[in-house]
Amino acid sequence: MALTTVLISGLGLIGSSIARVMKQSDEAPTILGADPNDDTSQFMVDQHLVDERVTLTEAAGRADMIVLAGPVSIIVQQLKELANLPLKADVLVTDVGSTKTQVMQAAEGLRARHVAFMGGHPMAGSHQTGGRSGRVDLFDGATYFLVTGWQTAAQTAAFKRFLAPASLNWVTMSATEHDALVSEISHVPHVLAANLVNTAAQQLQHDPVGLNAAAGGFKSTTRIAGSDPTMWTAIMLSNSEAITTQLTAYIDALQTIQTAIQHRDEPQIYQFFEHAQAVRQRLDSHEGGNNK
Numbered sequence: 244m245a246l247t248t249v250l251i252s253g254l255g256l257i258g259s260s261i262a263r264v265m266k267q268s269d270e271a272p273t274i275l276g277a278d279p280n281d282d283t284s285q286f287m288v289d290q291h292l293v294d295e296r297v298t299l300t301e302a303a304g305r306a307d308m309i310v311l312a313g314p315v316s317i318i319v320q321q322l323k324e325l326a327n328l329p330l331k332a333d334v335l336v337t338d339v340g341s342t343k344t345q346v347m348q349a350a351e352g353l354r355a356r357h358v359a360f361m362g363g364h365p366m367a368g369s370h371q372t373g374g375r376s377g378r379v380d381l382f383d384g385a386t387y388f389l390v391t392g393w394q395t396a397a398q399t400a401a402f403k404r405f406l407a408p409a410s411l412n413w414v415t416m417s418a419t420e421h422d423a424l425v426s427e428i429s430h431v432p433h434v435l436a437a438n439l440v441n442t443a444a445q446q447l448q449h450d451p452v453g454l455n456a457a458a459g460g461f462k463s464t465t466r467i468a469g470s471d472p473t474m475w476t477a478i479m480l481s482n483s484e485a486i487t488t489q490l491t492a493y494i495d496a497l498q499t500i501q502t503a504i505q506h507r508d509e510p511q512i513y514q515f516f517e518h519a520q521a522v523r524q525r526l527d528s529h530e531g532g533n534n535k
């Protein structure tokens with residue numbers, strides 16, 4: 244049966260971009276949008292990206308697909324709430340949260356009711372927030388992680404068709420593998436970027452020139468430190484174990500390079516930068532997504 248009605252809860256950067264892409268798809272669905280933010284909601288309706296503003300509680304039963312796109316802590320709450328709401332028998336519930344173990348656990352109540360759930364996470368975004376910042380090309384060519392739940396193959400295919408205009412690279416893995424991987428490539432880098440800003444700001448607090456003299460390197464290394472603290476606090480709390488383990492490895496590695504610099508160990512210092520340069524150059528040939 245064709246899926247025609249998608250409810251998106253959370254119309255911020257990611258939820259609004261999903262709406263934009265779905266509206267470009269061949270089977271453009273009717274989109275019901277739920278978000279407590281009046282400005283974002285009105286903007287989405289005015290732009291005809293959302294057909295009707297609703298609340299999740301009232302409208303969940305009308306949807307063929309429900310995409311949860313609020314902060315991870317809200318997604319977890321809403322999965323529990325959905326398990327007690329009247330829903331269509333063949334609805335697919337999915338999410339876009341940056342962590343998956345806690346989300347998959349919270350979805351167990353839906354499994355008990357035979358309501359399909361599939362975890363999801365687009366690996367593209369920005370430090371900006373809100374529906375006005377969303378873009379139709381935000382995800383172009385990016386990786387989109389899927390964590391298989393108890394959805395049917397037809398439901399997965401329907402979700403992929405709705406997002407087809409973004410030409411995504413779909414990658415399926417377990418929640419544990421996902422959380423360990425994104426901790427390494429997203430969550431720990433975020434902590435390091437924020438720490439660079441905080442440390443530099445503190446050490447330069449009495450310097451009249453200080454941070455304002457920073458060149459492009461400092462700015463590009465720390466761009467993500469300008470992200471929303473609510474979203475990142477929720478991510479840290481829901482992936483605390485993997486992030487803690489990996490931070491220990493980073494602290495050890497920092498101590499190793501600190502010792503090499505302190506002892507003026509030229510070969511080791513050179514090798515440190517040479518290795519990073521080679522890895523970083525290979526990454527440039529794999530660009531996907533429109534992170535800005």
Ligand SMILES: NC(=O)C1=CN([C@@H]2O[C@H](COP(=O)(O)OP(=O)(O)OC[C@H]3O[C@@H](n4cnc5c(N)ncnc54)[C@H](O)[C@@H]3O)[C@@H](O)[C@H]2O)C=CC1
Nearest residue numbers: 253255256257278280312313314315340341368369372373
């Ligand atoms: N920002 C990024 O680059 C990426 C974020 N994500 C994940 O996507 C999710 C959304 O992030 P963004 O769109 O960036 O955040 P955002 O801050 O732009 O949007 C979040 C939206 O959720 C709404 N919201 C808050 N409580 C709600 C509730 N009870 N019901 C419905 N909506 C509610 C807010 O009003 C806001 O409009 C998060 O789980 C995040 O971890 C995933 C990939 C990339």
Ligand SMILES: O=C(O)C(=O)Cc1ccc(O)cc1
Nearest residue numbers: 341365366367368369370534
């Ligand atoms: O802004 C950037 O470059 C990002 O890396 C955005 C981002 C933030 C959170 C995610 O879970 C995935 C991507």
